Amino acid sequence: MLRTLSFVILNFSLSVFATEGPAVPHKILLSSRVAPIGKSLKRRQLSPANVPLSDFFLGTDLQWFGNISEVGTPPQNVTIAFDTGSSTLEFASTLCSTCTNQPRFNSSASSTFVDGGSEITIAFATGVGVTPVIGYNTELTLRNATDTVTVGGLASPDVPLYLITNQTADFDIDPFSGIQGMSAQPEGFFAALIDSGLPPLFSMYFTPLAVGNAELTIGGIDESKFTSELTYASQTEDAGDNWQLCSPGISVNGKTNSVLDVPRTIVFDSGTSNVVFPTATAEAIYSFISPHITPNPAENGTYGIACDLIPTLPAIIDIAFTSQDGTPFNLTIPSSELSVGPFADNTSLCQTLVNSFENYTIVGGSLLKHYYSVWDVGNQRMGFASNGV
Known part of the structure; x- marks a missing residue:
């Protein structure tokens, strides 16, 4: 949160x-x-x-x-x-x-x-x-x-x-x-x-x-929960209280554009469910998924699509990072996360994962549940390994 x-x-x-x-x-x-x-x-x-x-x-x-x-x-x-x-x-x-x-x-x-x-x-x-x-x-x-x-x-x-x-x-x-x-x-x-x-x-x-x-x-790491090596990335110098990393760019279904392919700071928030990006970024992501994903005027900042179309949509969102040894790596939100369920006032319309709000760039549970994550306070870094889920 x-x-x-x-x-x-x-x-x-x-x-x-x-x-x-x-x-x-x-x-x-x-x-x-x-x-x-x-x-x-x-x-x-x-x-x-x-x-x-x-x-x-x-x-x-x-x-x-x-x-x-x-x-x-x-x-x-x-x-x-x-x-x-x-x-x-x-x-x-x-x-x-x-x-x-x-x-x-x-x-x-x-x-x-x-x-x-x-x-x-x-x-x-x-x-x-x-x-x-x-x-x-x-x-x-x-x-x-x-x-x-x-x-x-x-x-x-x-x-x-x-x-x-x-x-x-x-x-x-x-x-x-x-x-x-x-x-x-x-x-x-x-x-x-x-x-x-x-x-x-x-x-x-x-x-x-x-x-x-x-x-x-x-106070530690449970190595039984993952099989790959942990990849660590350093916190940004201005992180303060936040857990945040610098990303050189975002791609969707293997594609990117001038809005997505730019450096940005990504905040990792375990208390947030959705993904939150500025409007231009959110709409650039949706442009690679489906033209049928549109803003829901009933709930500002949200987007939706007919629920029966959700299973047909590829929506692989790759967020790029750079490890402490200089190696590029991606953290991926898979297609299974695209829908977060029907809107309460329109159950045929499903809310899609990415919300828009200016000056916020946040990822939450939809990404974190696909990785074992280490939050290293002493070294001001974050580590990730696939958890196989």
Whole structure:
């Protein structure tokens, strides 16, 4: 989920923690739905943790969530989406009267909970499901606090976090309680674990619901999930919190043009389902797929085609990158991802994968579920290997 805006109601501060070297991964399984560079690595190393993930979103296999095990004392279970497009840990609380579908954390029942006394409202440009970017109106009101957080048996005290005290209706469909940001500059429990000696990287294995066994490995790499060599590419120098790589060009069905064959920065966001490109790029992609894919005026920024035409369309989108050793490679979104299902107001019309919104260039679950991905905070790089799915 790409966070776009925050309105500060009361002052608050966030903490960023430090790093460490290799160890046995601790995995976090997912369901279908940096430490700062230059820090010393001179402390006892923690073993990585493996967390199972669940697949979610109305059969589209484009979002995943997992369990961070325990928050508070005594511990309460909290399920979250692990989101590389945001930074902080926030989840539904009993203070939230609008959080009607999610399990809610009861802060008054935790002896280690400390209320920070400040609130903010944040908005997201992309997020749950395949809702259009333009007009997307998803906001959370958050109250800052600290508490003990445990993941895979690894406990961290005094972790900065946020309780959701109000949310807009777009979040109602979520079966999970909140979001753990996994940005390139970690915060929350991941930062706390790194500060305690966990290696500063994580890996994601996203799979369709039919395949299962999706997982997040915090602090390591699960080599059983891929057979090819990992190919690494360096973050752009201006990446900041984002996970982003420079791409020299895009091709569709083996073809390109002057709009697609230019360098651009691609943001990788595990919390986003669709692909989001500026309008000219989106329409250049569709020009190589079908003239029958057209904008849907009922939902700005989306495109659609008659659902019965979808199976006839080749739609192989190759995004080019350059590895750290200078070798070109492609990350591919196959034809199977073109349709994200019927529009709610017109079930004969299927929404196609690429949304348009100026100044946004984002890929999400539709690409990531075809690769095992390594998000290396300490070396500010990303690694990819085919996962065979």
